[in-house]
Amino acid sequence: MGLDENRGTRQMKRGGSQITRYRLVLSAVASIMGLMAGLNGSAVTWAQHEHTTPAAAPAIGAQAADFELKLLDGKSVRLEQLRGKPVVINFFASWCDPCRDEMPLINEIATGGDKGGYQVIGIAVEDTRAAVLQFSEEAKLAFPIGLDLNSIVKRAYRIFGPPATFFIDAQGTVRDIVLGPVTRERVRQGLKKSGVL
Amino acid sequence: MKPRRSTVCLRIFTKFWLFSIALGSVIPAQAAGSGPLSFNAEVQLGRRSNNPSTPFLRLAPDERLFAVWTEDDKRTAPPIEETAAVHQHQAKMKMMPSPMRVALLASSADGGRTWTRPRQVNAAVEAIEGEEGGPRLALGKNNQAYVVWSVPNEKGDKTRANIRFAMEDGKGGFTPGRTLNEIKDTARFPIIETMPDDSLLIGWIDRRVDNPTPRSLYLKRLSAKGEQLTSSYKVGDGLCECCRLGIAFADAGKTVYMADRQVSEQQIRNHALRKSTDGGKTFGQPVEISDDGWQVSACPHSGPTIGRDGRGYLHVTWFTLGHSEKEAGIYYSVSKDGGQHFAPRQLVQANTAPEILHTTLAVAADGTVYLAWENLDEQNRAQIFTRSLAPDGQTWSPIQQISHSTANATRPMLALSKKRLHVAWTETEGETSWVSMRTAALDK
Numbered sequence: 001m002g003l004d005e006n007r008g009t010r011q012m013k014r015g016g017s018q019i020t021r022y023r024l025v026l027s028a029v030a031s032i033m034g035l036m037a038g039l040n041g042s043a044v045t046w047a048q049h050e051h052t053t054p055a056a057a058p059a060i061g062a063q064a065a066d067f068e069l070k071l072l073d074g075k076s077v078r079l080e081q082l083r084g085k086p087v088v089i090n091f092f093a094s095w096c097d098p099c100r101d102e103m104p105l106i107n108e109i110a111t112g113g114d115k116g117g118y119q120v121i122g123i124a125v126e127d128t129r130a131a132v133l134q135f136s137e138e139a140k141l142a143f144p145i146g147l148d149l150n151s152i153v154k155r156a157y158r159i160f161g162p163p164a165t166f167f168i169d170a171q172g173t174v175r176d177i178v179l180g181p182v183t184r185e186r187v188r189q190g191l192k193k194s195g196v197l
Numbered sequence: 198m199k200p201r202r203s204t205v206c207l208r209i210f211t212k213f214w215l216f217s218i219a220l221g222s223v224i225p226a227q228a229a230g231s232g233p234l235s236f237n238a239e240v241q242l243g244r245r246s247n248n249p250s251t252p253f254l255r256l257a258p259d260e261r262l263f264a265v266w267t268e269d270d271k272r273t274a275p276p277i278e279e280t281a282a283v284h285q286h287q288a289k290m291k292m293m294p295s296p297m298r299v300a301l302l303a304s305s306a307d308g309g310r311t312w313t314r315p316r317q318v319n320a321a322v323e324a325i326e327g328e329e330g331g332p333r334l335a336l337g338k339n340n341q342a343y344v345v346w347s348v349p350n351e352k353g354d355k356t357r358a359n360i361r362f363a364m365e366d367g368k369g370g371f372t373p374g375r376t377l378n379e380i381k382d383t384a385r386f387p388i389i390e391t392m393p394d395d396s397l398l399i400g401w402i403d404r405r406v407d408n409p410t411p412r413s414l415y416l417k418r419l420s421a422k423g424e425q426l427t428s429s430y431k432v433g434d435g436l437c438e439c440c441r442l443g444i445a446f447a448d449a450g451k452t453v454y455m456a457d458r459q460v461s462e463q464q465i466r467n468h469a470l471r472k473s474t475d476g477g478k479t480f481g482q483p484v485e486i487s488d489d490g491w492q493v494s495a496c497p498h499s500g501p502t503i504g505r506d507g508r509g510y511l512h513v514t515w516f517t518l519g520h521s522e523k524e525a526g527i528y529y530s531v532s533k534d535g536g537q538h539f540a541p542r543q544l545v546q547a548n549t550a551p552e553i554l555h556t557t558l559a560v561a562a563d564g565t566v567y568l569a570w571e572n573l574d575e576q577n578r579a580q581i582f583t584r585s586l587a588p589d590g591q592t593w594s595p596i597q598q599i600s601h602s603t604a605n606a607t608r609p610m611l612a613l614s615k616k617r618l619h620v621a622w623t624e625t626e627g628e629t630s631w632v633s634m635r636t637a638a639l640d641k
Contacts, residue, residue, distance in 0.1 A: 007306070024576055041233055062232045081514075093496070094355060095328065095329075095355045095356065095439070095496075095498070096439065096495075096496040096498070097354070097438045097439060097496065098494065098495065098496065099496070100354065100356055117225070121401075121470065124500070126228060128294075128296070128628070129294050129628050130293075130294035130296040131296045131324070131355070133293060133294060133296075134296045134324070135353065136351045137353075138352050138353045138354065140637055147628075149625065149627050149628060150605060150625070150626065150627065151552070151579070151603050151605060152577075155550060155551060155552060155573075155577060158551035159495075159551070160493065160497075160518055160522075160525075160551060160552075160553055161495035161496045161497050161498065161553055162492060163496075164495065179493075179494075179495060180464075180493065180494030180495045181494060181495075193412065
C-alpha cells in the first residue's frame with residue numbers, strides 16, 4: 001500500500017469518522033426529539049397519519065383472486081371451480097340504489113349464461129342473508145348469490161362501495177372491471193373481453 | 198482540508214435546526230389533557246340471540262343515557278316449506294330467514310353500566326332498515342323519547358322506503374308507528390332532533406322526484422305531542438342517495454346547520470353544509486366543506502357528522518377516498534365563522550386497507566372534539582378507533598383502538614356528557630351480530 005493510498009485511507013477513515021460522528025449526533029438529536037414527542041404521544045399521532053401503501057388492486061390482466069363463499073341456498077361456490085368458462089362477478093347490496101337499478105340487466109345476462117357458456121355470480125356485501133334473500137325473491141334474481149358477510153371478498157377485490165362488476169375469462173384472468181353501475185354497452189364489452197362474444 | 202471544529206459544529210447545529218423545523222412541521226404538538234381515554238369494559242345491548250345491531254345513543258336532559266337499536270323480530274316465525282324457491286339456485290330451502298326487525302329502546306341512569314329492560318318501539322311487523330339508515334332517537338325536555346326509522350316499500354325495496362315515527366305514550370309503551378312522508382315509498386335515512394322550543398325537526402333524503410338521480414333534502418316539523426306542525430318541505434337538492442345526514446343547532450334553534458354528501462353530475466361526492474337562520478324553514482346555498490374530489494358512481498353509504506361547540510365553532514367529520522386511494526381516510530374540518538368557510542381538512546386516520554369507513558363525532562362545550570370511526574386492523578378486521586382534538590384545534594390525542602372484534606366492528610355512535618364519553622357500535626360475524634358499548638370517564 002502506497003503513501004497516497006494510506007493517506008487516502010486515513011482521510012477516508014477521518015471522513016468516515018466525521019460522517020459517523022455527524023450521523024451519531026443527528027441520530028441522537030432525532031432520538032431525543034422522538035423520545036420527547038413519544039412521551040407526549042405525538043410520535044404515535046405522526047405515525048398514524050401515514051398512509052400505508054395499499055395492496056395491489058385486482059387489475060385487468062391479473063389473475064382473479066380465488067374465494068369460496070356460502071350461497072343463499074346454503075351451498076358453496078368457489079371461483080376456481082368455475083375455471084374453464086368465463087365468469088361475471090357482480091358485487092351488490094340490497095340497500096344500494098344503483099345495484100337495484102342495474103339488476104335487471106345483470107339478470108338478463110345471467111339468463112343467457114347457459115347458452116353463452118359463461119357464469120354470472122352475485123356477491124352480496126354489507127348485507128344480511130334475510131335481506132338478500134328478500135331482494136333475490138323480489139327481483140327474481142336468476143343467478144347464484146354468494147354471501148360475503150365478513151367482507152373478505154369485498155376487500156380482496158377492493159370494492160369501495162357497490163355495485164362493481166368483474167369480467168373474468170376462462171383461464172381466471174380479469175379482463176374488465178366496472179366500478180359503479182354497468183350499462184348494456186359495458187356488459188357487451190366485458191363479455192367480449194372475457195371471451196364470450 | 199480538515200474543517201475546523203467550530204465549522205463542523207456550526208454545520209451540525211444548522212442541520213439539526215433545519216431537521217427540527219422539518220420534524221416539527223409534521224409532528225403536531227400535544228397539549229396536556231389530550232392523552233388517551235380510559236374506557237371501561239364492554240357492555241352489550243340487547244339479546245344476543247336476536248342479533249342486535251345499529252345502535253344510536255342520546256343523553257336525556259336528566260342525564261340518563263338512552264339507546265335505540267334493532268333486533269330480529271321473533272314474531273315472524275320462518276316458514277318451514279320451500280316458499281323461497283323462486284329459482285333453481287334457491288330451491289329446497291327449509292328455513293327462510295326473516296328480514297323483519299324490531300326497534301328497541303332502553304336507558305341507563307348509571308352511565309351505561311346497567312340498562313332498563315328494552316322496550317319495543319314499533320308495534321307493526323316491519324323490516325326496519327339498519328346500517329347507515331338505522332333508527333334515530335330524540336328526547337324532549339321532559340325526557341320523552343321520540344323515534345324515527347325507515348321501512349322498505351311493500352315489495353321489500355329498501356331504496357323506496359318510508360319514514361316511520363313513534364313516541365312514548367306516557368303509559369310505558371309507544372304510540373303506534375305512523376308514516377311521515379306524504380309521498381309513498383320515497384323517503385330514507387331519517388334524522389330527528391328536539392328543537393329548543395321542544396318541537397321536533399325531522400329530516401330525510403327524498404326521491405319523490407326520481408329523475409335526475411340526486412336526491413332532495415326534506416324536513417318536517419312535529420309538536421312535542423307528535424302533532425304535525427308542517428307538511429314535509431324541500432330545503433335542498435343534489436344529495437347522495439345513500440349517505441346519512443348531519444345536523445346541529447345554534448341560537449336557541451333559530452340557526453340550523455345540516456350537512457350532507459352531495460353528488461355532482463360528474464359523480465363527485467363532496468360534502469356540503471346548509472344553514473338556516475329561521476329555524477329550519479329555509480336554507481341558504483350549500484357551502485362546500487372540502488373539495489375532496491372523490492368521483493364514484495357507486496354507493497359510499499357513509500355520511501358526515503357535525504357538531505357545534507360553546508364558541509360557535511362547527512366541527513365536521515367524514516370519510517372520503519379523495520382523488521385516489523392514497524388519500525382515503527377519515528377527515529375533519531372546522532368552521533369558525535358559522536359555516537361560511539371551512540379550514541383545510543385534517544386527516545384523522547388514513548385507511549389501512551380498501552374499505553369505506555364510517556365516522557362520527559361529539560363536541561364538548563369547550564371545543565374538545567371526540568371522534569370515533571372504524572378502520573381495519575392488521576388482521577383485516579374492522580375495529581373501532583377513537584381520538585380527541587383539543588380546543589386549540591391542533592392537538593390530537595393518540596389513536597385508540599377500543600374494540601377487539603373477531604370479525605367486524607362497524608358504525609360507531611357517540612354520546613357525550615360532561616362526565617363521560619359513550620361509544621356504541623355493531624359487531625358482525627357471519628350471520629350473527631351484536632351491539633357493544635364502552636364508556637370513558639372524562640377527567641374534566
